[in-house]
Structure formats: C-alpha cells, structure tokens
Amino acid sequence: MSDERIGQRTPAGIQYPARTLSGRAVEFPPTTRNLGSGFFVVLDRQSTVDVEAEIETLRAALFAPPVNVEAVDIEPLEEGELLESETDRPSVLDA
C-alpha cells in the first residue's frame, strides 16, 4: 500500500496499516473505519487531523476514476520507411 495509513482486508486475511490516520504507530486491537472495497484506516482516540476531511482525501485517491487513454491505430512501418517527421528533415545527401 503506497499510503502507510491504509490497511486492506482480503479473503486471505487482514493487512493492518503501519500508521494511524494521524500518523501514530498502531496499537492492537485498533479502532478502524472502512473506506470501501476492503480498505480501511485506523482511527486515533485523539486525532491530530480533521478525520472526515482526511478520509475523504484518502477515498478520493483510492477510488479516483482511471485516466482514459484512447487507443490510436498506428500502422507498422515498412522496412526502410521513415517516420513522417523524419521525412521532413533535410537529408545529408541533399547537402
């Protein structure tokens, strides 16, 4: 997990985060708050951060929609064929 404050439950088991939402070491058994899809954070009894705002930020980062990359058809070059950009360059033979 890239953010060490986020844990995850999977069918195989539970992976507790290293840090609480405020960044402290986790004490067991911890009080947890679900983020969705098996992800969770450990809450502090005395938080030093705005809990709701921080959770929203983490949720937004976890569940941000993926960036859409449109596929473009590129025909493979024939042997000896130059890229269009390369054909615009003056050839050394022209010099």
Place this chain on the structure above:
Amino acid sequence: MTAGHIAGFYHAQFSLRNSAGYPVGTVADPETIANGTTSHAHKLVGPVEATAFTITREAATFRGGQKVLGRRQLGVSDVGSFDITLSAFDETFHTLITGSSANTTLATANSITTPNVNEADPPQGMLLLTLGYQTTSGTNKYITYGYHNVQISEAEAGAATQNGGENPNPLRYTVTVSTAERTFFGIEYADLSLGATDDSDFFLRYVTAKPIGLTYFKADASDTEFILGYRPVVNEHAGARNVFSEDGVSAHASVSGVSTTTGAVTIASATGGEQWVAIFETDFVAI
C-alpha cells in the same frame, strides 16, 4: 446449568458505553460514531485483584412484648463502590476512564498524562472481569463479571517506595457501579429472560469455556463483514459459544461465517447504522 469453584483473576477489559447503552469499544466519541467503524474493548495490563461489590440491604424488625415478632427485607439501601488493582500503569486505560488525553507531541518519544482529578463526571463504560471457574466435574472454564455501567477513577496516585517484592507500586482504581437496562451483549435485560426485576441490574455473570472478547461494529450500508479484535477460538455462530447482536437483538441468523484466523464475521448485507456487538470466546491471539 453448572456449579463450580472460582479461583484466579485472568483478564480485565474496559469498553466505553454510549447513551443507548451499547458497548462501543475505545472510540473517540461514543455519541458520534461514523458508519463503518469497528472498535474493541481495551484489555487492561496486569490485573491483580478486585474487591467485592457490596450490597447493603435495609431490613425492618418488628418488636413488641419484649420479643422479635418478625423481620422484613426493605430492599437495597446502597451499593458500594469496589476497587480494582493493576500492576501496571496503562496509559490507554487511564485516558479512557478519565476522559483526558495523552500528549505525545510535546516530546514525541515520550508521553504525558494527567490524573484529571477535577473531572467530576468521568466517562461511563463497561468493565469485564474474567476469573477462573472449575465445574464440580473438574472442567476448567471461565466466569466473567460484566458490569454494564461503571465510572472508574484513580483511588490513589503517586505512591513511591524503595521496596522490591511483588508489585511494590500497584495502581488502585475505584469502580462506581450503576444499573443498566442493556447488557454488555448489546441486548436488553428485558430480552434475555433472566427474570431481573425491572429489567435492569448492576452486573451479570457469564460462564464460558474460554475467556471472552468484545467487538463493536457500526455498519455502513451494504457491509457484509466486520473483523473481531482477536482470533476467536471457534468458528461457531449458531448461538452456542459466540454471541452476536444487531441493534439489541440476537442476530445469529444474520451471521453466516466466523473465521478463527482472520477474525472476519460474515453478515447479511447491512443497513447503514446497524449496531453490532460480538461477544466471542478467545485466547486473545492477535489477528
């Protein structure tokens, strides 16, 4: 039903209690718990002893003609506080019962706590004391005294001694007990068929094969599982050894699985805000 001998003081646990009477673990604020929150009773470090909960009963004596004509009990006139002694200073327990905070920011490698002596109304909680119990047929079990509504304060503080020996500086706490209609199971006396007068009482006794743990879960809509605080010793969920309640009602029918390794309790798709309480048998093995 069994009969048995009681010896040994194995575990003590404390959970905060919300105004509806549910045990809510160690959450920051028992009255504002977000959906999707799971919390557990705090297991105290080094329980040494607990004094008896004393009950004073009023009685009337009818006397005339130089003889006692009769006596009648007039009910309870008072219940006493009792003390628990711990061998260790447990900062988490201390902050829970005093409603104070531990400061670990002034010196990040250290911690500062205050006794909060001036707090006249400390947080209400539940105290579970687990003792050894041996049935008359010789089977070792456990008996837990569950106090559903307590306030706990330091009885003495700051003692120092040069002596060695066993627990030269124990910590003693006074437990003030009040009545409750809802038990630590999350279920009210009225629904437990215990025959408690006025459907309330100060504590109850729970005999189990293993010690018990307590987990509270407030569900998000569509949640289908929550995680216990420790590994349960059995995966049973039919109402024999692990107890589950949902919004104050026994909820075994809504539980379809309990994992003894991951601690996961599989439940029917939840409605947002459902309050679950799990009382499960455990050896307190971490998950």
